[in-house]
Amino acid sequence: MGGLVDDDAGFREFVEARLVRLSRVAYLLTGQHHDAEDLLQAALVKVAARWRRVSGTGDPEAYVRKVMYNERILSWRRWRRQVVQPAGGVPEFDRAPDGADAVVRRLLLERALARLTWRQRAVLVLRYFEDLSTAETAAVLGCSVGTVKSQTSHALGRLRTLAPELAELMREPMEVERGRVEERTR
Known part of the structure; x- marks a missing residue:
């Protein structure tokens, strides 16, 4: 993160420990792997900037999830509803x-x-x-x-x-x- 985070090591440990679960939540919210990666990255960038305060909340994972939900809502509002057409039947x-x-x-x-x-x-x-x-x-x-x-x-x-x-x-x-x-x- 290069100076963006007050406690760089603590933030890295948090991300490494929670990455799989947070990635699943992001995927469930977006339905696309690349969109999930973008969503999680955007949320982690926002959390990194506030890591000292977030890490003191007792449940930083819940904070990251809330940021992801809010980011998803913002992107949804920006693009409105996208019609997803499956590529053929099952x-x-x-x-x-x-x-x-x-x-x-x-x-x-x-x-x-x-x-x-x-x-x-x-x-x-x-x-x-x-x-x-x-x-x-x-x-x-x-x-x-x-x-x-x-x-x-x-x-x-x-x-x-x-x-x-x-x-x-x-x-x-x-x-x-x-x-x-x-x-x-x-």
């Missing part, structure tokens, strides 16, 4: 017990998430990946709890519409597990 795969189902689910989910609005995507990331409460999510996004609840509902409904295959794929493992539980209780 290929048909034979069901295989080798983990291919997980890959298919991930691809379906990524494509469906890419078609959500920024706010819907952010609400799902905060609620289900970051495991924040509705109140915490509202605080991060600067909106009301009611907005978080309605956006979550709209986003999940839209995911069901955009990728009904996800519901079918998720139901089967749950039915298998339910059968195991029923056998154990007999």
Whole structure:
């Protein structure tokens, strides 16, 4: 960072320790690896300039995530909504017990998430990946709890519409597990 950070070593240690998790959050927010890298870099540059104050907060990772959410909102507002068109349909795969189902689910989910609005995507990331409460999510996004609840509902409904295959794929493992539980209780 070359003089930009008061505690250069402390900032580097923080980034090295949290880089993977912060990269995942950035990717979930953007849906593109290069956009995620840009988002995380922009957030880290802002945090580096305030590292002394941020490191004293007790939870600098939460601060970095909030900066990423705010940066994403700013970029979204600048460019408005970009229409993302998937490059063709999802290929048909034979069901295989080798983990291919997980890959298919991930691809379906990524494509469906890419078609959500920024706010819907952010609400799902905060609620289900970051495991924040509705109140915490509202605080991060600067909106009301009611907005978080309605956006979550709209986003999940839209995911069901955009990728009904996800519901079918998720139901089967749950039915298998339910059968195991029923056998154990007999």
